[in-house]
Amino acid sequence: DAKTTQPTSMDCAEGRAANLPCNHSTISGNEYVYWYRQIHSQGPQYIIHGLKNNETNEMASLIITEDRKSSTLILPHAKLRDTAVYYCIVRDAGGTSYGKLTFGQGTILTVHP
Amino acid sequence: NAGVTQTPKFQVLKTGQSMTLQCAQDMNHEYMSWYRQDPGMGLRLIHYSVGAGITDQGEVPNGYNVSRSTTEDFPLRLLSAAPSQTSVYFCASTKGTSGQTQYFGPGTRLLVL
Numbered sequence: 001d002a003k004t005t006q007p008t009s010m011d012c013a014e015g016r017a018a019n020l021p022c023n024h025s026t027i028s029g030n031e032y033v034y035w036y037r038q039i040h041s042q043g044p045q046y047i048i049h050g051l052k053n054n055e056t057n058e059m060a061s062l063i064i065t066e067d068r069k070s071s072t073l074i075l076p077h078a079k080l081r082d083t084a085v086y087y088c089i090v091r092d093a094g095g096t097s098y099g100k101l102t103f104g105q106g107t108i109l110t111v112h113p
Numbered sequence: 114n115a116g117v118t119q120t121p122k123f124q125v126l127k128t129g130q131s132m133t134l135q136c137a138q139d140m141n142h143e144y145m146s147w148y149r150q151d152p153g154m155g156l157r158l159i160h161y162s163v164g165a166g167i168t169d170q171g172e173v174p175n176g177y178n179v180s181r182s183t184t185e186d187f188p189l190r191l192l193s194a195a196p197s198q199t200s201v202y203f204c205a206s207t208k209g210t211s212g213q214t215q216y217f218g219p220g221t222r223l224l225v226l
């Protein structure tokens with residue numbers, strides 16, 4: 001699976017948009033970009049994933065650049081409870097990867113009042 | 114659905130003791146996995162299973178055994194606990210082996226003295 005690079009930490013004001021970047025310059029054509037988050041002491045929670053097109057769900061939006069070498073997770077109106085570690089993961093959705101996720105260090109997002 | 118459940122929530126062991134961490138899911142997911150998370154680190158894959166009767170090693174399998182006799186349950190056994198196994202253990206499940214979305218349990222916090 002392709003390696004990802006994320007900033008160690010970011011701050012965001014409550015109610016503002018939080019934009020979390022992720023670089024994955026070695027991504028291959030059949031690899032998806034996944035985002036998970038981990039709120040303190042809890043199990044990771046799936047947020048969103050995408051292949052080429054931008055994606056949006058009730059939690060967030062995912063913007064993938066045209067060359068697919070980077071992406072941005074957007075929390076449109078950050079809340080205090082969105083404070084968490086956010087993981088960007090790139091992986092093959094099929095083949096022999098059998099659903100294995102490789103977690104890096106992630107980005108610590110702190111939402112402040 | 115209860116989702117993914119793990120027991121116990123906390124456990125203290127002495128070096129050399131054995132124990133089993135329980136994991137169950139009621140979503141009829143084929144794929145299940147175990148991760149460990151050390152302080153300040155991302156999750157690392159210990160073992161995984163793509164279906165009943167099939168298991169395989171992940172990134173850090175030494176000192177752990179698993180079995181998958183039913184679709185619902187995926188216990189993790191520590192054969193002879195060591196202080197290096199002090200960690201938080203997360204179980205996860207996914208429908209199918211493509212790993213589109215992994216659902217994580219709440220975790221088991223293990224301290225080995």
